[in-house]
Amino acid sequence: MDSQSDKETKNNAMFFLRLVISNWKLLFGIYAIVGILTVIILLVIPKWYKSDATIVILDENKTSLSSLMSEFSSLGLNFAGGGEVATYIEYLHTNKMYDRLNEEFGLAEVYKAEYREDVYEEIFENLIVTDNENKTFTISYIYKEDPEKAAEIVDFLYQELDKIALEVDKAEASNFRTYIENYYRDIQNNLNADEDSLARFQTRTGILDLEAQLGVTISGLAELEKERISLEIERNYVENAFQNPSRINEIESRIKAITDKIEQLKSTQNNTFVALDYIPEQGADFLRLRRDILVGEKVSEFLRLQYEQALLDEQKINSNLYLVDPPSVPEKRYKPQRTRILFIVMFFTVLLSLFYIRADLFYKNNQQALKELL
Template sequence: MLNLTKHERKVYDLIQQYPEILTDRDVRGNIAVQNGMTEKTLRNRIGELRRFGLVTKDGPSNGSATQTDEYENILLLWKRRKFITKNVIWVGLASVIISLFLPKWYASQAVILSSGAGRFSLISAFADLPLNEFGFSPVNEDITSFISILDSRSMKEQMVEKFNLIERYGSRDVEYAMKELEGNTELRVTDEGALAITLMDKEPEVSQQMVQAMLSQLDFINRRLSREQGKYNRQFIEERLKQTKIDIMKAEEELKLFQQQTGVVDILAQVTAQLEAYGQLYSQKVAAHGGVYSQELQAYTELYAQRAGTEIQLNVAKSTLSQNNPTIRQLTILLKEQNRQLETLAEQLDSELGVMLQDVDERLGSVGFNDGSAPIWITLSDFPALAMQSARFIREVEVQSKLLEILVPQYEQARMEESKNIPTLQVIDEPKVPLNKEKPKRIFIVLGAVFMASIFSSGYVLVEYHTRDLRKRLGSV
C-alpha cells in the first residue's frame, strides 16, 4: 500500500477538503497558516503528491491510498515514464555513437590437422563418450602438442617481436603484449578433431599475416622437437646396440669355451645316441653274465616288497597293542633283518652294475675332440649339470641375438627420424584476409545499453520514492 508520511496524509486530506488550494495561492496561504505551516511547505507537499500521481490539477486523483505494492510500483513507473524514456533514449543514442567510434577488429582463421591425422586411433572410436571423466582425452596427441606450442611463451614472444605488438597494442611491456595477444587468439578443437586457429587484429591484412606466421612458427618448433626426440632416441638405441654386440660376443665365446672343455655340442642328440649304444652293449653284457644280475634284482624287489609289508604290520601293531607285546618285538626284529638283507643285495647289485658299466666303457672307449682332451661319452651323473649349463649358454646367445634383431631396425628408424625435415602440419583451410569485421557487435552494445538504462532508471525511480522518509529524516538531522 502507499506509504504516505504523516505530513503527506495531512496535506492529502486538506486537498480533499479544500481543492481550491491547488490553484488559489491566497487560500493555500490561509490554510497553511491554520495548520501550522508556511505556504511554501504546503506547495512543496502538493508537488510531491502530484509527482506520485495522487493529485491532479483538478483535485485528488481517483487512485486510492490503499492500493497494493505492485500496483503502486507500476503506477509510479507509469507516472515517471517520461523520465525513464528520456534516460533510455539518451543512453541508446550515446551507445550508438560510442559503438560507431569503436575500432573494428577483423579475424582470420586457419584449420589444421597433424601429419598423422589419417591414421586410425582407438580413442577416436569413443569420441562421443565422456572419456575426460576417466582420465582419457579424445583429442589427438599431436593436436594437444600443437595447442601446447601455440600457448607457449616462446611462441608469444616470437609473435610480439615480429609484429612489434608492444607498440601496436599500446602495451607497457612484453608481458602485457603477450596477454593482449592471448586475448585476441582463439584455439578450438572441432568435432572432427581438427584445430582451428583464429586471430583478431584491427587490420585484416595483419590478422592474416599473423595467423600465417603462427603456422610457420608452429611447424618450425614442431620439427625441431621431433628432431631432438629422434636424436635422443638414436643416442639411446645406439648405446644399447653397442652393449648388445658386446654381450653377444661374450656369450658366444663362453659357449665356445664350454663346448671345447666338455665336448657337448648338442647334448640331447649326444645323450640319445649314447643311450642307444649303451642299451645295445648292456643287452650284450646281461646276456654274457647269464642273467645273474636279473635274478639278484628280482630278489631285491621281492624282499623290498616284503619289508614294506612288515612295516605296515608293525605300525598297525603299535597302534593296537602295548609296547611290550611279543608281536611288536618279533616284527621289529624281522624288519631289521630285512633291512640288512636289502643292504647286502644293494651292494651286490652295485658291484655287478659297476662291472657291467666298466665293460661298456671299455668297449665304447674314449674319443676326444681335436685336442683329444674332452671325451664324447657323457656319464649319467654329469648329464643334469652339463645340460643346464649348455641350455643357459645357448639361451644367452639366442636372447642377445633376438635383441640385436630388434634394435637394428629401431636404430635405423631413429636415424631417419633425426634427419627427416618434412612438414608436420596439414593445412585444411589457409588463412585468408577477412572481408567483414568480427567485432564490435553494435546491435548487442546498443541493446545492452538500452536494457541497462531501463533497469537503472526504473530502479532510481523506485528507490527515490521508497526512501523519501529516510532522506527527510537525514536532512533534518
C-alpha cells in the same frame, strides 16, 4: 486474494506511468544524452577483426616409435606424430610460440606492454584455438584495426606450429634411435663376451656339442628371452619417458610370467625337453654358453632391425598438418558489436533513470522524516 493482487499491480503500473509522464522531459533528456554519448564512444573505439584458419591432422608419420607406443593412446599418452589436437593446442600456447609471434609482429608495441608477461596475456586473450573433432582444429586471432594483419598472424601461427611439431617429432625420433643404438651396443658387447667364454670352455673341456634334443629347449628359451628383452625395452622406455605406473606394472607382470616359464623349462624334463639342471656340470655350462649366444644373436638381430628402422624414421619425419581453410582477410568487424552494446546501455539507462525518479519522489515525500532520522 487474486483480485486484490491484480488491483495492486494495476495501481503500481499507473503510478509509474504517471511518474514517467510527469518527468518525460527529464527522461527524454537522459536517454538522448546517454544514447548520443554511447554512439560517439562506439564510433571512436577501435574495431577488432578476427581471422580464422582450419587445419587437418594427417596420419603420415608412422614410425617404429609410434608403432611401439600406439597402444598407450588409451592411457592418455600423446605423441606429436600421433596427431592429437590437444597436443597442437598446447604447442600454440607456449612461450616459444608467443615469443616468435611478438618478434615477428612487434606486439609489445601494439599492445603497449612494458613486460613480456603482459604481451603473453594479450596474445592468450586474442588467440583462440577450437577443437572441431575428427582431427581438425581452427586457429583464430583477433587484431585491432588491421584485418590484413589478423590474417597474416594466423598464417604465421600455422607456419610456426608446423615447425614446432616437426622439431618435436624429430627430437622424439632421435631420442628413440639413440636409445636403441645404446641398447644394441650393450647386447653386442655381451654377445662377444659370451662367444669368448664358449671358446675358452671348449678349449678347456673339449666339449663341442650335445644331443640334438637340447636344441628344442634352447630354441624355446631363446624365443622367451627375446620376448622378455623386448618387454624390458618397452618398460625401460615407458619408465624413463612417461612414468606411467599402471602400464609399467602390466609389463612387469608379463615379464614375470615369461621368467617363470623360463625357469620351468630349465627345471622340468620330459620326452621333448631336457632340463638343464639335470645335465652334468660341464655339459650344463656348455649349454648355458650356447643358450646365451643364441639368445644374444636373436636379440642382436632384433635390435639391429629396430635400429635400422629408427634411422629411416628419423630421416623421413615430415609435416602431418594440412591447411584446409587458409586464413582470409575479414571484412566484417568482430567487435565491438555496436547494436547490442547500444541496446544494453539504453536498457540499463531506463532502469536506472526510473529508479532515480522513484527515489527522488520518495525523498521529497519523506524529507522531514529522513532528516529526523539523521
